[in-house]
Amino acid sequence: MALREILKYPHPILRKKAEPVTEFGQALKELIYDMAETMYAAPGVGLAANQIGILQQIVVIDVSPRDDKTKLIPLINPVILAGEGSDVSEEGCLSVVDYAADVKRFTHISIEARDPEGRKIAFEADGWFARDIQHEVDHLDGKLFIDRISSLKRSLYKKKRRKQLKEEQADFDD
Numbered sequence: 333m334a335l336r337e338i339l340k341y342p343h344p345i346l347r348k349k350a351e352p353v354t355e356f357g358q359a360l361k362e363l364i365y366d367m368a369e370t371m372y373a374a375p376g377v378g379l380a381a382n383q384i385g386i387l388q389q390i391v392v393i394d395v396s397p398r399d400d401k402t403k404l405i406p407l408i409n410p411v412i413l414a415g416e417g418s419d420v421s422e423e424g425c426l427s428v429v430d431y432a433a434d435v436k437r438f439t440h441i442s443i444e445a446r447d448p449e450g451r452k453i454a455f456e457a458d459g460w461f462a463r464d465i466q467h468e469v470d471h472l473d474g475k476l477f478i479d480r481i482s483s484l485k486r487s488l489y490k491k492k493r494r495k496q497l498k499e500e501q502a503d504f505d506d
């Protein structure tokens with residue numbers, strides 16, 4: 333197992349669409365272990381493969397800090413088939429440094445995916461679990477939660493991030 337580097341906004345890979353996984357072998361399992369280790373170390377409640385620079389449709393989720401019904405759940409090629417209800421709640425992201433904002437999501441979703449063995453799975457999710465899945469599936473489409481907030485909030489965040497990167501660059505040059 334190994335910790336992977338989490339790419340940060342505005343890294344261009346975060347904007348690319350991930351491809352479906354077609355090989356369900358040992359390499360995929362090792363990648364899932366690495367993703368889980370990286371997520372727990374961060375610490376976070378979800379991670380998409382795009383965030384470690386791999387454009388494959390793989391996410392790991394564990395919302396047990398917020399909802400103790402769940403544990404580590406890897407989803408391969410996840411598709412949200414349907415959603416209903418809506419709820420606004422604060423979200424953050426391991427790739428969006430020092431920022432959180434209210435995001436509207438479905439409260440209830442139906443999902444289809446593959447497990448790490450390649451078997452088809454289908455289930456329903458609610459609450460934080462549903463929110464987390466929607467957030468991670470967005471990553472696989474090259475989307476970030478800041479795409480779902482007002483353009484004013486987004487431009488304020490971009491400004492803050494630009495300043496932060498400039499300061500990091502200045503530190504680096506010293």
Ligand SMILES: [Zn+2]
Binds near residue numbers: 424425427467471
């Ligand atoms: Zn995220």
